[in-house]
Amino acid sequence: MITLLSAPSNLGLRPPRRGSVPGTAKAPEALREAGLHIRFAARGATDGGVVLPARYVDDDDTRESGHVRNETALIEHSRRLSARVTEALAAGSAPLVIGGDCALLLGAGIASARRGRTGLVHVDGHTDFRHPGNSDETASVAGEALAAAIGLHWPAIADIDGLSPYFAAARTAHIGHRDDDEEQEEVRALLGLVTPAADVVARGASDVATASAAIAGPDGYWLQVDVDVLDPSVMPAVDSPDPGGLTAAQLTDLLRELAPGAIGASITVFDPDLDPDGRYARLLVEILDAGLSELGTRVTG
Structure with a gap:
């Protein structure tokens, strides 16, 4: 069984313009409007409700050095999302978290660490591996989530409740970055695949x-999917579109193969503000319906 969890958080993203708010917080309801919940309910999924974040603040002028944007709110939301993911897993269900930005990986990671740790398959058009050790511009967890998930970030976000690393680097597989990704060599040196x-x-x-x-492990893994893994000719409604991505059919096939072995999944960074007529929301619903319908069906632990 699948439990749908809406997590409309944009806390880990930089504002598109000074004083503005990223649109990814609207993604769960945009996908609901496009038929996602109806599709999954027809397959027996349950609606697990919403994990609301605190208000997004453009804090560039007030944030102290050594802290990420919206840090306190992001940590609190990660804890609450983790609790809801844990509830679904304890009930024998596979949680499907509909975000929101990819800082949601922290909440999934905390749940995984408390469960006894699982592997991670990270599907993303970027490595999301910026961290204090390789950048002086660390601030937005949405571009730093994978680094934080394996323990390479400030402890405030990488070691929430003393659980670092949320995922072991050796059991983490990343898929989907472009050939010009700045952190790809570091990622190759550290991750399992x-x-x-x-x-x-x-x-x-x-x-x-x-x-x-x-690599991620036969006993199940978390599946994180950032939709900017798609080529912008297919999915331009993301905050950082880069050419050289997958087609809709390729992503569908990838998810169809990965979903059965996953204990749960998170879908992130779709931005409805960049999809005024809803066409890309409808496309994403088609991909997720076809690709994730068997989520968790081969997990035995």
């Missing part, structure tokens, strides 16, 4: 998914 988008295209989704699942 790293596969750029071009390799998914060249090798096929099945081969990449099989290799990634083997």
